[in-house]
Amino acid sequence: MRPTFAIIFFTVVSGCGFGLLFFVGMFGCIDPVRLPRMVELLGLGIGMALAAAGLLSSLLHLGQPQRAWRALSQWRSSWLSREGVASLSTFVPALALGWLVWRDETGAACRVGSAIVAIMSVVTVLCTARIYSSLKTIRAWHNGWVLPGYLLFGALSGACVLWCIDALFGDAVAALPWLIVVLAIASAAIDLAYWRFVETYVGASTPESATGLGRFGKVRSFEAPHTEANYLTHEMGFVLARKHAARLRVISLFLFAMVPMIATLIGMLFARATPIASAVSSVSVIAGLFVERWLFFAQAKHVVMLFYATTDRA
Amino acid sequence: MTSLPSPSPKKLGLVIDLDTCVGCHACAVACKEWNDGGQFGPLPDERAYEKNPLGVWFNRVHSYEVTPTEHAKPPMMVHFPRSCLHCETPDCVTVCPTGASYKRAEDGIVLVDEDKCIGCQLCAWACAYGAREFSAERGVMQKCTLCVDRIYNESFEEIDRQPACVMACPTRARHFGDLGDENSAVSKLVAERGGYDLMPETGYKPVNKYLPPRPRQDASASAFAATSGKVDFSTASPILKWLDRVLTR
Numbered sequence: 001m002r003p004t005f006a007i008i009f010f011t012v013v014s015g016c017g018f019g020l021l022f023f024v025g026m027f028g029c030i031d032p033v034r035l036p037r038m039v040e041l042l043g044l045g046i047g048m049a050l051a052a053a054g055l056l057s058s059l060l061h062l063g064q065p066q067r068a069w070r071a072l073s074q075w076r077s078s079w080l081s082r083e084g085v086a087s088l089s090t091f092v093p094a095l096a097l098g099w100l101v102w103r104d105e106t107g108a109a110c111r112v113g114s115a116i117v118a119i120m121s122v123v124t125v126l127c128t129a130r131i132y133s134s135l136k137t138i139r140a141w142h143n144g145w146v147l148p149g150y151l152l153f154g155a156l157s158g159a160c161v162l163w164c165i166d167a168l169f170g171d172a173v174a175a176l177p178w179l180i181v182v183l184a185i186a187s188a189a190i191d192l193a194y195w196r197f198v199e200t201y202v203g204a205s206t207p208e209s210a211t212g213l214g215r216f217g218k219v220r221s222f223e224a225p226h227t228e229a230n231y232l233t234h235e236m237g238f239v240l241a242r243k244h245a246a247r248l249r250v251i252s253l254f255l256f257a258m259v260p261m262i263a264t265l266i267g268m269l270f271a272r273a274t275p276i277a278s279a280v281s282s283v284s285v286i287a288g289l290f291v292e293r294w295l296f297f298a299q300a301k302h303v304v305m306l307f308y309a310t311t312d313r314a
Numbered sequence: 315m316t317s318l319p320s321p322s323p324k325k326l327g328l329v330i331d332l333d334t335c336v337g338c339h340a341c342a343v344a345c346k347e348w349n350d351g352g353q354f355g356p357l358p359d360e361r362a363y364e365k366n367p368l369g370v371w372f373n374r375v376h377s378y379e380v381t382p383t384e385h386a387k388p389p390m391m392v393h394f395p396r397s398c399l400h401c402e403t404p405d406c407v408t409v410c411p412t413g414a415s416y417k418r419a420e421d422g423i424v425l426v427d428e429d430k431c432i433g434c435q436l437c438a439w440a441c442a443y444g445a446r447e448f449s450a451e452r453g454v455m456q457k458c459t460l461c462v463d464r465i466y467n468e469s470f471e472e473i474d475r476q477p478a479c480v481m482a483c484p485t486r487a488r489h490f491g492d493l494g495d496e497n498s499a500v501s502k503l504v505a506e507r508g509g510y511d512l513m514p515e516t517g518y519k520p521v522n523k524y525l526p527p528r529p530r531q532d533a534s535a536s537a538f539a540a541t542s543g544k545v546d547f548s549t550a551s552p553i554l555k556w557l558d559r560v561l562t563r
Contacts (some may be wrong), residue, residue: 001439060435060454061434061435062432062433062434063431063432063433063434063435063449063450063452063453063454063455064431064432064453065432066453067412067430067431067432070412070413070414070430070432071411071412071432071434072411073411073412073413074316074410074411074412074413076317077317077409077410078316078408078409078411078436079409079432080409080411080436081411083411084411097491100512130437134405134409135405135409135415136405136440136441136442136516136517137439137440137441137442137516169406191563197501200495204515205442205513205515205516207378209513209514209515210442210512210513211376211378211392211394212510212511212512212524212526213332213378213380213394213513213526213527215526216380216382216390216392216526216527217380217381217382217383217387217389217390218381218383219378219379219380220378220379220380220381220382221376221377221378221379222376222378222391223375223376223378224376224378224397225339225342225371225375225376226367227366228366228367228369229366230368230369230371230374230447231368231370231447232438232444234368235435235438235439235448236439236444236455245506249461258346267557272457281490283422297466299496303442303516304441304442304443304444305330305445305511306513307376307396307444308376309378309402
């Protein structure tokens with residue numbers, strides 16, 4: 001599948017925003033005074049800004065962006081529609097929570113608001129992942145690794161940004177670096193498992209099953225229907241060299257898993273370096289996730305290419 | 315609504331005969347011609363007369379070389395028209411976030427309401443058969459309409475109320491009818507010739523069926539290939555013997 005910047009930006013940045021909102025909500029639900037007031041306010045603000053930036057970026061991918069409001073209507077059947085509804089409705093409790101925190105409230109309302117923000121953030125990223133993992137035509141997406149991957153990558157990048165905000169206000173939450181270490185290890189493990197799956201799965205479809213001509217023998221494309229590219233070959237015929245994929249995979253793992261782990265270690269050893277270490281880890285994780293998400297598209301094969309017989313299986 | 319309607323008894327679709335298709339692309343051209351001026355708006359071509367032309371077509375004709383696994387048999391050429399199969403349970407409809415992509419309850423035709431389409435292209439990703447092509451120029455997804463503006467068009471003679479591709483086919487390799495009706499001509503053809511589904515593993519249950527090529531005359535074809543290099547004139551007529559002598563001089 002052709003990697004499109006607007007979609008990569010949408011999934012990575014909105015994932016990070018909702019990851020951040022999740023942790024603000026989670027900490028607030030456990031203990032409304034756990035996060036310093038400014039950290040919580042900035043976390044909500046930046047989380048919403050990142051989520052909004054991601055959603056706006058997704059509009060750039062549309063052929064008719066002015067009609068985007070229509071996408072909220074088919075939540076009964078469409079994960080894309082559910083994603084739209086869930087993401088927009090997360091802003092309501094997030095804004096309400098921000099208002100409560102602004103007024104220095106610490107009561108039950110804060111806990112409830114925080115819990116709703118946390119739950120809605122998870123639901124939104126879950127919907128984002130399901131847009132892709134529900135497509136039966138793309139085996140590299142239609143598998144059990146995609147959903148935990150999206151959730152963990154969102155959580156990891158959100159936790160890094162929260163640590164960065166927290167570091168600016170005295171590094172009050174000691175649990176954050178540990179949380180980042182755990183999430184980085186889990187994300188790396190999921191990514192490695194996903195990578196292994198993508199490299200080894202055996203697709204159910206072949207040019208023989210696509211054309212139904214397998215009973216007569218081996219099917220080879222003698223002549224394509226068109227001499228130039230068309231929408232299908234342009235959108236779904238993207239091919240990435242294996243050796244480049246392996247190198248990019250290592251780069252992304254280094255950026256989103258290794259760098260934040262080293263940064264947390266530096267932060268724990270040298271408290272004064274925490275603001276810089278947390279900022280570096282935030283930028284590095286997001287850069288690494290951009291590479292990871294680019295590969296998510298570039299390595300995915302679509303079954304329609306079997307008709308062009310450019311691949312043996314998909 | 316992009317939820318699928320309950321299955322209708324009427325399932326309009328095409329039956330494509332891979333035995334008689336000669337790969338002339340007349341169906342593709344006729345489709346382009348009719349639908350470019352049809353009620354669903356134009357099928358734009360971008361850079362039509364430049365280096366990298368790109369256009370929307372609802373019908374694409376592939377040509378495959380099928381090599382038998384048994385060595386003795388010669389390979390077979392199969393021309394293969396590919397268009398929307400108007401599936402019974404297609405994901406291209408259910409993934410649509412706006413309700414633009416829908417399956418008609420009354421006859422099962424899958425259509426795009428181009429006034430509602432936001433051009434997110436998710437339906438094209440969900441389709442296994444490459445039936446949907448996005449028009450960047452119009453910003454909407456476009457697909458085969460089964461010539462819904464022909465088949466119900468009362469200003470046409472009854473005989474002309476068929477999809478343009480079916481009308482154009484010079485070898486009658488394309489048949490249009492109700493595949494939900496067991497007694498229709500198309501259903502009988504499918505039963506008689508062993509019509510099959512493309513990529514049944516998707517679970518989309520295509521309505522359109524493909525008729526397999528009939529067995530080729532392998533024995534005589536390979537015998538011809540084996541002897542065509544050297545002709546035995548010892549048993550030929552005297553005139554041919556004389557011609558052989560004159561020409562080999």
